[in-house]
Amino acid sequence: MAITSNISAIKQYDPAATAKAAQDVTSTKDLTQNFLKMLTVQLQNQDPMNPTDTASMTTQLAQLNMVDGINKMNTSMGSLLSQIQSSDFINMSTTVGKYAMAPSSNINYDGSTPVNLAAKLASDASNVSATITNELGQKILEVDLGAANEGVVNFSWDGSDAAGNPVAAGMYKLLIASTTTDGKEEKPTAYVSSRVATIGKNGTAIEVNLADGRTLTPSEIAQWVA
Known part of the structure; x- marks a missing residue:
């Protein structure tokens, strides 16, 4: 029984594509999209006698989502810290002359x-x-x-x-x-x-x-x- 694969349809990183140079294809978002595509292909083409362990795949997806959430939280915390530092600097400027x-x-x-x-x-x-x-x-x-x-x-x-x-x-x-x-x-x-x-x-x-x-x-x- 022949098994066909659509893995070629997965988005690939092309270093020559200058129009996409600013995009980080190693970001959590891109990794998640690629993982979902690979998961879909694997499920469609798995051997019925030896099915893929979907539980482990789901665990990997959950881990990717968790990393994405942590990255977003770090970005938000960094922005908040920057605002607090700016506010502290402005407040301290009022002490000049005291x-x-x-x-x-x-x-x-x-x-x-x-x-x-x-x-x-x-x-x-x-x-x-x-x-x-x-x-x-x-x-x-x-x-x-x-x-x-x-x-x-x-x-x-x-x-x-x-x-x-x-x-x-x-x-x-x-x-x-x-x-x-x-x-x-x-x-x-x-x-x-x-x-x-x-x-x-x-x-x-x-x-x-x-x-x-x-x-x-x-x-x-x-x-x-x-």
Whole structure:
């Protein structure tokens, strides 16, 4: 008994067909169409004494459909992520000109604008002190912040030294020390604020560029200061 085949009717990829160069014939859609055509031909021409296992064919078709669904979902998720990133960038652009508080011990004093500072305590303290030194390491000012609870303690420096005289513009360093309620000495994290100069992008990551030269990610900013 002769068995005929219509397999030649299956769509073939022709690399010379420039009109179809933009079409991806290896896409899930094309694979599914080819699979259905092959399935039809096989069913029409199968040996009655040894029929093709249609269950396995159906499983393959289901897998192709699942892959197609995953690809579509990935495309949708990628589009949604792109929209969220664009929205975040636009929202961050509204912070230009505001003051961001972030971890740092360096104060870039401009000679006139008071600087907002902070100390982050890991535990309750019976006493917290802040020391400001110049580039030579000489003490300019020491401030007793008193007792404070665990968390962020805010204060500001108006640019004066211990005698109340204004200091020159330049780089200064902030040192924080504390004594816990059980008598332990600690070095809390120092925070320094600076004006947001620009908002930029590094790939898909948003960068916050401060006037004092620091470049931060939004997650590094602990506070926004008016």
